Amino acid sequence: xxxxxxxxxxxxxxxxxxxxxxxxxxxxxxxxxxxxxxxxxxxxxxxxxxxxxxxxxxxxxxxxxxxxxxxxxxxxxxxxxxxxxxxxxxxxxxxxxxxxxxxxxxxxxxxxxxxxxxxxxxxxxxxxxxxxxxxxxxxxxxxxxxxxxxxxxxxxxxxxxxxxxxxxxxxxxxxxxxxxxxxxxxxxxxxxxxxxxxxxxxxxxxxxxxxxxxxxxxxxxxxxxxxxxxxxxxxxxxxxxxxxxxxxxxxxxxxxxxxxxxxxxxxxxxxxxxxxxxxxxxxxxxxxxxxx
Numbered sequence: 001x002x003x004x005x006x007x008x009x010x011x012x013x014x015x016x017x018x019x020x021x022x023x024x025x026x027x028x029x030x031x032x033x034x035x036x037x038x039x040x041x042x043x044x045x046x047x048x049x050x051x052x053x054x055x056x057x058x059x060x061x062x063x064x065x066x067x068x069x070x071x072x073x074x075x076x077x078x079x080x081x082x083x084x085x086x087x088x089x090x091x092x093x094x095x096x097x098x099x100x101x102x103x104x105x106x107x108x109x110x111x112x113x114x115x116x117x118x119x120x121x122x123x124x125x126x127x128x129x130x131x132x133x134x135x136x137x138x139x140x141x142x143x144x145x146x147x148x149x150x151x152x153x154x155x156x157x158x159x160x161x162x163x164x165x166x167x168x169x170x171x172x173x174x175x176x177x178x179x180x181x182x183x184x185x186x187x188x189x190x191x192x193x194x195x196x197x198x199x200x201x202x203x204x205x206x207x208x209x210x211x212x213x214x215x216x217x218x219x220x221x222x223x224x225x226x227x228x229x230x231x232x233x234x235x236x237x238x239x240x241x242x243x244x245x246x247x248x249x250x251x252x253x254x255x256x257x258x259x260x261x262x263x264x265x266x267x268x269x270x271x272x273x274x275x276x277x278x279x280x281x282x283x284x285x286x287x288x289x290x291x292x
Contacts, residue, residue, distance in 0.1 A: 004038030036216035079104030
């Protein structure tokens with residue numbers, strides 16, 4: 001089981017052309033490993049999966065797998081609003097060497113709960129790789145309900161869910177309705193400690209892009225049940241959790257990483273745009289006050 005601080009990693013791009021910056025990507029991978037990050041999600045929401053072409057998508061996964069060299073797990077984002085496309089991406093991610101796949105609910109077409117079950121069942125039957133469900137209705141307009149998650153948890157290679165609603169009642173229901181081998185991960189940095197203290201297995205994190213060592217330490221404490229320590233660490237990161245969403249993710253996190261020298265400024269693809277100037281000083285301040 002993959003546990004701990006799992007970074008939803010950005011995809012660095014070259015200014016001007018906006019091609020994937022593979023060298024910067026590889027450097028980010030090494031920085032995360034040195035900093036204690038427990039696993040990497042390649043090409044999730046934060047990795048701008050929506051604007052990468054399929055061959056670019058797979059190239060990023062391959063580069064991450066190669067650079068990691070087995071040191072930590074790579075989880076490939078392979079969700080789509082087309083079941084056949086999700087199967088293709090998942091199959092190719094497996095061939096590229098990914099350890100698991102993260103599959104967001106189909107977006108825009110708003111399937112029923114039964115449609116979600118059949119969608120994920122089809123992917124699980126088609127590709128023999130561990131698969132993690134991903135529920136983020138604020139972005140997809142599709143909410144996978146706890147009863148649906150618990151049905152899907154019975155499928156052997158569906159091994160977990162990234163639950164990004166921040167709703168602890170929902171997390172409790174999923175944990176209670178699935179067996180111990182099914183991992184519930186937070187997809188909401190602000191409430192990740194609460195979920196892990198309830199029995200969640202880790203945090204698929206935006207904040208970990210900026211403060212990987214601190215997020216790793218926080219997850220270690222929360223998973224060990226050291227509530228006081230976990231909350232102390234989380235309090236130090238609370239403003240960063242909030243400010244990384246002053247505009248749509250990954251706009252702020254990419255800008256802050258550029259300030260840190262890890263990626264290039266303004267290297268983000270339309271329809272996303274560089275961070276508005278009104279937020280620059282606020283993010284510089286939280287960066288200075290937060291990151292070790």
